[in-house]
Amino acid sequence: MDKPFGRPRALFLCGAALMLTANPARAAEPAPANAETDGDGTAIIVTGTRQSARTVTESLAPIDVLSAKDLQTSGKQSVRDLLGTLVPSINVSNSGSGASFAVKTLSLRGLAGDQVLILVNGKRRHNTATLFINGSTQNGQSPADLDLIPANSIARIEVLRDGASAQYGSDAIAGVINIILKDDTSGTGSLLGGTTKDGGGTTGRWSFDKGFALGEARVHLSGESWLQDRTIRSAPNPSQFYARVGQLSTATTGTPDPREASVDRNVNKGGQPASEGFNLGYDLTVPLGAVQVYSFGTFSHRHNDAFLTYRVPDAANNIPDVFPNGYSPHLHVYDHDGQFALGVKSTGKTGFRFDLSTTYGEDRVSYTESTALNASLGPASPTNFYIGRVKSTEWTTNLDVQKDIHWAPAQPLSLAVGGEYRESTYGIEAGEPASYIDGSYRSTSGAQAGVLRTSGSQGVTGFSPGSAGLWRRHAWSAYVNAEQTLARGIEVALAGRHEDYSDFGTTNTGKASLRVEPVRGLALRGTASTGFRAPTLQQEHYSSASTINVGGQLLPVSALPVDSPAGIALGARPLKPERSVNYSLGFVFNALPRFNLTVDAYQIRIKDRILLSSTLQGSTVISVLQAAGITSSAGGFYFSNATDTRTRGLDIVSTYKAGLGNLGTANLSLSANFNKTVFTRVDAAPAVLAASGLVLIGRDRQGDFTLGTPRNKFIANVAWEKGPAALNLRATRYGSVTQVNASATGLDASIDPKVIVDLDVSYPLTSGIKLTVGANNLFNIYPNRLPVSLQGSGFSQYNTYSPYGVSGGFYYAKVAFTF
Numbered sequence: 001m002d003k004p005f006g007r008p009r010a011l012f013l014c015g016a017a018l019m020l021t022a023n024p025a026r027a028a029e030p031a032p033a034n035a036e037t038d039g040d041g042t043a044i045i046v047t048g049t050r051q052s053a054r055t056v057t058e059s060l061a062p063i064d065v066l067s068a069k070d071l072q073t074s075g076k077q078s079v080r081d082l083l084g085t086l087v088p089s090i091n092v093s094n095s096g097s098g099a100s101f102a103v104k105t106l107s108l109r110g111l112a113g114d115q116v117l118i119l120v121n122g123k124r125r126h127n128t129a130t131l132f133i134n135g136s137t138q139n140g141q142s143p144a145d146l147d148l149i150p151a152n153s154i155a156r157i158e159v160l161r162d163g164a165s166a167q168y169g170s171d172a173i174a175g176v177i178n179i180i181l182k183d184d185t186s187g188t189g190s191l192l193g194g195t196t197k198d199g200g201g202t203t204g205r206w207s208f209d210k211g212f213a214l215g216e217a218r219v220h221l222s223g224e225s226w227l228q229d230r231t232i233r234s235a236p237n238p239s240q241f242y243a244r245v246g247q248l249s250t251a252t253t254g255t256p257d258p259r260e261a262s263v264d265r266n267v268n269k270g271g272q273p274a275s276e277g278f279n280l281g282y283d284l285t286v287p288l289g290a291v292q293v294y295s296f297g298t299f300s301h302r303h304n305d306a307f308l309t310y311r312v313p314d315a316a317n318n319i320p321d322v323f324p325n326g327y328s329p330h331l332h333v334y335d336h337d338g339q340f341a342l343g344v345k346s347t348g349k350t351g352f353r354f355d356l357s358t359t360y361g362e363d364r365v366s367y368t369e370s371t372a373l374n375a376s377l378g379p380a381s382p383t384n385f386y387i388g389r390v391k392s393t394e395w396t397t398n399l400d401v402q403k404d405i406h407w408a409p410a411q412p413l414s415l416a417v418g419g420e421y422r423e424s425t426y427g428i429e430a431g432e433p434a435s436y437i438d439g440s441y442r443s444t445s446g447a448q449a450g451v452l453r454t455s456g457s458q459g460v461t462g463f464s465p466g467s468a469g470l471w472r473r474h475a476w477s478a479y480v481n482a483e484q485t486l487a488r489g490i491e492v493a494l495a496g497r498h499e500d501y502s503d504f505g506t507t508n509t510g511k512a513s514l515r516v517e518p519v520r521g522l523a524l525r526g527t528a529s530t531g532f533r534a535p536t537l538q539q540e541h542y543s544s545a546s547t548i549n550v551g552g553q554l555l556p557v558s559a560l561p562v563d564s565p566a567g568i569a570l571g572a573r574p575l576k577p578e579r580s581v582n583y584s585l586g587f588v589f590n591a592l593p594r595f596n597l598t599v600d601a602y603q604i605r606i607k608d609r610i611l612l613s614s615t616l617q618g619s620t621v622i623s624v625l626q627a628a629g630i631t632s633s634a635g636g637f638y639f640s641n642a643t644d645t646r647t648r649g650l651d652i653v654s655t656y657k658a659g660l661g662n663l664g665t666a667n668l669s670l671s672a673n674f675n676k677t678v679f680t681r682v683d684a685a686p687a688v689l690a691a692s693g694l695v696l697i698g699r700d701r702q703g704d705f706t707l708g709t710p711r712n713k714f715i716a717n718v719a720w721e722k723g724p725a726a727l728n729l730r731a732t733r734y735g736s737v738t739q740v741n742a743s744a745t746g747l748d749a750s751i752d753p754k755v756i757v758d759l760d761v762s763y764p765l766t767s768g769i770k771l772t773v774g775a776n777n778l779f780n781i782y783p784n785r786l787p788v789s790l791q792g793s794g795f796s797q798y799n800t801y802s803p804y805g806v807s808g809g810f811y812y813a814k815v816a817f818t819f
Helices: 006-021 068-072 079-086 375-380 537-541 565-569 619-627 699-706
Strands: 063-067 090-093 105-108 116-120 154-160 175-181 187-196 203-214 217-228 274-288 291-307 330-346 353-370 385-405 413-429 469-487 490-501 505-519 522-533 544-550 553-559 578-589 595-612 635-637 639-659 665-682 712-722 725-734 737-739 749-751 754-766 769-776 810-818
Touching: 063 068, 063 079, 068 154, 079 090, 079 105, 079 154, 385 537, 413 537, 469 537, 565 619, 595 699, 619 635, 665 699
Parallel strands: 116 175, 553 635
Antiparallel strands: 063 154, 090 105, 154 175, 187 203, 187 810, 203 217, 217 274, 274 291, 291 330, 330 353, 353 385, 385 413, 413 469, 469 490, 490 505, 505 522, 522 578, 544 553, 578 595, 595 639, 639 665, 665 712, 712 725, 725 754, 737 749, 754 769, 769 810
16 A cells, blocks of 8 residues: 555554553443334334334335344445345445546436435435546446444444335435434444455444433443555456657568567556545434434544546556656545534423534545556656635525324324425636647657657646636425324325425425234334435536546546537437335235244336546547547547436345254345336437437446346344354355446456355454454455456456445454443
8 A cells, every 4th residue: 555644643652552552341331222223122213204203114115124243243444335235125336447447326216326315314415526437337327435434333223114205305216224323321442453355455444432421411432443445356467568660659561669569568457446434423312401402513524535547658648757657546535524403302292392403524536547647748747736626515504393183093193394405516626738729749768759648647637727617506395294193004104205406496205104913923013205305516517537447448528517618519419306205005014923024015216317428539520529629539428318217126024033942043035126227218319419320328337227236135144142252254146237238249257156155253362342343345256357459458356336335355354342
């Protein structure tokens, strides 16, 4: 790993010292349960309902609740990976190139990451400023970055697998993930170290959290820090490094340069990026008579870095006087992220419940490059560049009021009303001039004599002043939600929401839910809802240039805003909101002791889905780009509403708690998701593209959504305990995945179904100290290798569409403390 910046390393070392000097025996009181429970000890949920006493089994819509214990024994190190491991309907994307490699996204029920609403303690979480523009299955998204929430600050996670726009607003088309933070006085800490089987990926992580009672007030503090080395999983580079004697670098005839036979071709450095950083969090509650003042927040700093594709010595994007052996641009991404919430709510003593809060979230991402150059500046080019910065903010204020109204039915009507005001901004700051200008350099000798050199910093071109700007949006909404038990075993819920956007006008969404329990232990449930998602400011205004792998060819391309001259000339139109219709039908069976089964089928139709276009290439595109002053790109893409999609699927979740007598106890679970997305409308390409034989949403982009994620996923888990010893064994089977080529005559690349086994074994060393050893991907399984023609000169040896990454098995040991 390259030398890291100071703060995360200092925090990591300080935290490790604190863990080693802690005396866990001093704190002996058991940690109180964070979640409220009913009389049977079943956890009460707060997501998908406005009632204050509804349990998981009583929910009108499918919901998963992941406890702190589930999170601790999962073996995963980030919130995103935790969810992908434990919830079958969630898949994670591990790929990204250019400026997108630092962002990892997730998919719920086969939909996009920004079609899932993320809440923290029931409050909307802000999205990342980075647009996932150069990835695979999750292209064109800027979702909330779950890796920037301290994993050890979480008490539980509630995953609502149902459309909920009428209840929570824009983005909740696929569902809602609500992260509940710890607010008790317990304390934990851990030190973890691990590495991959095939080298690289060495990781160190510490975490610490502790709650304190301050009179009647309570505050819970959390912190974690990590150092993670990169992995290199590339193949040797088969390219021609040096021009043939007396020829240009592109010549394929003539006498080979004698250096070609002995050159070291192990120059590619594709794989998991290096990462270091820290996450901090707090949760504060202060009772004041009949009300409670509360506040919570997180703050994160992260530095991710990766080497981009190798530039051979005699290429037009190299200056041999600067890099005689070629080079790999080294991209650094610095994240500064924070969320702060302040509110006051009633405790129920006033006869009704209210919650007034304001939440501010911000994400700033800066980009720099080293071992790079702007070839158009010739030998005078710098080799370090400031690429620029993007920033997004979101300020949300909510008022929620709920009251139980006693009227004719035996059970009271739960009525909730509320409103929300949200203001969002997005900004792009230009990089230094050397990162984007065209110096028009032509060498007078060598393999590229007389050739106009490539402009802009290599790998990722700096943001130009023409791309820079600040954009704003505000929106307000009001909702009403009613839940009623009509008779014993029959419950109904209705919700409606009105939203008004400063740039998209108004919209109305609704939801109806029904739950019928004809016999005790068997309940039928169903929902019907409409949804809405406005395009993000990032999708409307992001503009950048970078080099990506397009069908195995490394191509410099530009992301074009829909209102840019180049975008308009290529047929772009202003974006519209997405609208959805969701249906869900299922049942809950828990009539047998210690056994629970839920089965839910769903259909989600999305109209005017916002998708990134296929990469547009050819003479027409290049002419348009050059007319707009974009001289360094050979292609481009932009967002559109050119499609409608339909997603159908089935979720199955079963659990059983087995008593094994003298052998202890075992919690057994088997869950599955079946999912299929089809395009029900694909618009014809705009005339300017059609005249050149181009399509807007090609088979590659459609394939990302129809075949780019597993159509089925199974998770079998055994959590065994006997006395102080514990073992967690999990097997996850991922269905096949296909990377679809843009050309019907091109080569598609599939990943065969694979079973990934994770193991976590723990045993207490003494009171308050536990040792754990484990493995993620125990048998070191890799996805299929890509055909050589799709590897991008060997940079991507394995198929990056893999839902379990391309680095193989990770093996770790952890010491955990409780106090």
